[in-house]
Structure formats: structure tokens, C-alpha cells
Amino acid sequence: MSISGRKFRSRKEQLAYDASIAGRYQKLLKKNPFLYFGLPFCSLIVLGSYWLSGFTAVKYEQADRKIQELQEEDLVKMKTSQRKFDLKEEYYRLQGLAEEDWEPVRVPRGEGESENVW
Structure with missing residues (x-):
């Protein structure tokens, strides 16, 4: 390996490389890289995306299939049940207060404490 990173080839080796498929491709690549x-x-x-679209369609x-339309019978059952x-019941249920039986009781104040009555 030389300093530039390219492998040194003798003239005979270079001619053999240029005649190979890799050498011809390398030469064409230098002339027109996009093509x-x-x-x-x-x-x-693009072709890979098109090919993989079948897998995403299955997904x-x-x-x-999991989300199916409700049949009329199911709709009637839902209405009756x-x-x-x-x-008020929903308010307390959402706060989690419906499960507990309790009443709000004022905490007794200590001596000398203000009642904070406005």
C-alpha cells in the first residue's frame, strides 16, 4: 500500500485488472458516476419500497380486522345495558371518592390558633 491508499500494480497486473469486470466497471464509474x-x-x-408495501398492507x-363494525344486535345490547x-356520581367516581365512605369534617384548631374565617 502506498501513501495514497491505492494498491500498486505492475503494468501487467494493471492490464489484467482493466480487462476484468471490476476494472471495466471502475473505469465506467469514473466517467459517469450517477449512471x-x-x-x-x-x-x-424504489423497488424495495414497492416490494415491502405488501408487508405493510398486511399490517x-x-x-x-380487530376494529370491526358494530352489528345492530350489539348496538341494541349496548343501549339496553x-x-x-x-x-355528581360521575364527579365523585372520577375523583376516586365514590369508593370511600367519608364525610368532610373540620379539623379542630389548637389553642390560640385563628379560625381563618373571612
């Missing part, structure tokens, strides 16, 4: 490297690379990306089809709505 011999960029275009095949871009076409590989979305499986997700669609619906519970009554009470705003």
Missing part, C-alpha cells in the same frame, strides 16, 4: 452508481441505487430503493389489514348518568 453507474446513483441510478441503480435509487432504483433499488394494516390485521389492524382493520347502559346505566343512568348522574353528574
Whole structure:
């Protein structure tokens, strides 16, 4: 290996390399890099994307199967089994207060403490 990083070849070896497929490709690549490297690379990306679209379609089809349209019978069952709505009950249920039976009781103040009555 020389300082430039290229391998030294004798004249005979260089002629043999230039006659090989790799040598011919290297020469063509130097003349027109997009045509011999960029275009095949871009076409590989596009074709790969097209080929993989079948796999992504399967993924979305499986997700669609999970979410099915409600039948009329299911809709009727949902309507009949619906519970009554009470705003106070929902408020306490969402706060987690419905599970506990308790009443708000004022904490007794110590001696000399103000009542903070406005």
C-alpha cells in the first residue's frame, strides 16, 4: 500500500485488472458516476419500497380486522345495558371518592390558633 491508499500494480497486473469486470466497471464509474452508481441505487430503493408495501398492507389489514363494525344486535345490547348518568356520581367516581365512605369534617384548631374565617 502506498501513501495514497491505492494498491500498486505492475503494468501487467494493471492490464489484467482493466480487462476484468471490476476494472471495466471502475473505469465506467469514473466517467459517469450517477449512471453507474446513483441510478441503480435509487432504483433499488424504489423497488424495495414497492416490494415491502405488501408487508405493510398486511399490517394494516390485521389492524382493520380487530376494529370491526358494530352489528345492530350489539348496538341494541349496548343501549339496553347502559346505566343512568348522574353528574355528581360521575364527579365523585372520577375523583376516586365514590369508593370511600367519608364525610368532610373540620379539623379542630389548637389553642390560640385563628379560625381563618373571612
